[in-house]
Amino acid sequence: MTEERDRDARHRARQEFEKRTVFTEIVNLFSLVGFLYGALDEELPFREAVRKQFEKPVCFYRTKLESNLLACLGGIAFLLYLFLLGTGILLLLYYRPTTAEAYSSVVEITNRVPYGWLIRGIHFWAANLMIVTVLLHMMRVFFTAAYRPPRDVTWVNGMMLLLFTFAFGFSGYLLPWNQISYWATTVGTDSMSAIPVVGDTLKYLVRGGDVVGQLALTRTFAFHVVILPALMLLFMVLHFLMIRRQGIADPL
Amino acid sequence: MAQPEPRERYDRYGSEPFFPNHVIRQSIQFVLLFALLILLSSLVPAPMLPKADPFDTPEYVKPAWYFLGAYQFLKVSEKLGFLGPWAPKVIGILAQGLGAMVIWFLPFWDRNPERHPYRRPTAIRAGIAFVFFFLIMTIWGYFS
Numbered sequence: 001m002t003e004e005r006d007r008d009a010r011h012r013a014r015q016e017f018e019k020r021t022v023f024t025e026i027v028n029l030f031s032l033v034g035f036l037y038g039a040l041d042e043e044l045p046f047r048e049a050v051r052k053q054f055e056k057p058v059c060f061y062r063t064k065l066e067s068n069l070l071a072c073l074g075g076i077a078f079l080l081y082l083f084l085l086g087t088g089i090l091l092l093l094y095y096r097p098t099t100a101e102a103y104s105s106v107v108e109i110t111n112r113v114p115y116g117w118l119i120r121g122i123h124f125w126a127a128n129l130m131i132v133t134v135l136l137h138m139m140r141v142f143f144t145a146a147y148r149p150p151r152d153v154t155w156v157n158g159m160m161l162l163l164f165t166f167a168f169g170f171s172g173y174l175l176p177w178n179q180i181s182y183w184a185t186t187v188g189t190d191s192m193s194a195i196p197v198v199g200d201t202l203k204y205l206v207r208g209g210d211v212v213g214q215l216a217l218t219r220t221f222a223f224h225v226v227i228l229p230a231l232m233l234l235f236m237v238l239h240f241l242m243i244r245r246q247g248i249a250d251p252l
Numbered sequence: 253m254a255q256p257e258p259r260e261r262y263d264r265y266g267s268e269p270f271f272p273n274h275v276i277r278q279s280i281q282f283v284l285l286f287a288l289l290i291l292l293s294s295l296v297p298a299p300m301l302p303k304a305d306p307f308d309t310p311e312y313v314k315p316a317w318y319f320l321g322a323y324q325f326l327k328v329s330e331k332l333g334f335l336g337p338w339a340p341k342v343i344g345i346l347a348q349g350l351g352a353m354v355i356w357f358l359p360f361w362d363r364n365p366e367r368h369p370y371r372r373p374t375a376i377r378a379g380i381a382f383v384f385f386f387l388i389m390t391i392w393g394y395f396s
Contacts, residue, residue: 118294121292123298249367
């Protein structure tokens, strides 16, 4: 009896939520493909989980405008990552990762492909702005001491994200295969060999040989478009789950 | 460290539902960022440089701006050559690696319970010094 009443109450809460947030249409759309109603939903309550996530409030600092603005930096970095993902996929449709063709394909993207210059420009600018926002976000967290326990793991996770961002920058720099990218990568991998013990092996692994050549381009390409985006997404999800679980740090 | 109950935190600091309030806020940011990116890439297009030539070393090779600081640090540490031929690069790399590790594990050794900047002057001074060091190294690297 009580069980039935519980189910009724939950059903009503759900309906009310969906009505209030204009969420009904989306739910109905998903129900067409059998995702949110029926046997699967009985066993794995997706709707319940989605509703919980969507209804869970997001904290913000009511009193201090400046801390609110500063708290946006991480979110802006994430939005820039989304831009990079989107434009990166579009660039991938035309880019050819070989030493003979890489440069000419970038020229083709810029000059011949419709809106190619814009897609490449957005990728270029979003990449630079992402590094700026990530560094500013890190400074904000440091100067407000938001990294203190229990948010210490979030900080270490964020340092991984910073490392991946720099790795993105380093690997993406070689891909246009122009003079600066070629020689900067040569010098950059050269300074890797100064790392004690593993330096020379690391340099050899990144270059795939004694000099920067086709293998180096293949490897940086693989890193830039497959390995790093996946790693980055994984660590971003962890970062956001931890923030969602603990909320933002107390105001000062 | 005791955490206030979530419900209590929301009441104290103000909160909004994730959907639709927060999602709308993020969407506005998304559109504004899109406008900024279109503006920037129209006014200052991504650079188009000559094709890579392995047989033609340019006179000055510089990395991307975010690596300039680290690169300049390596170049400066080459002045330590009087310690031996191994010294410059190993010291340049180790010092930076050590610095990175110190920042990486910051929450595990910074046990000061205070959070307000005025009540932890040492950490704030060290942080500002670090930021300025990075900026100066980057600018120096840019102009050298």
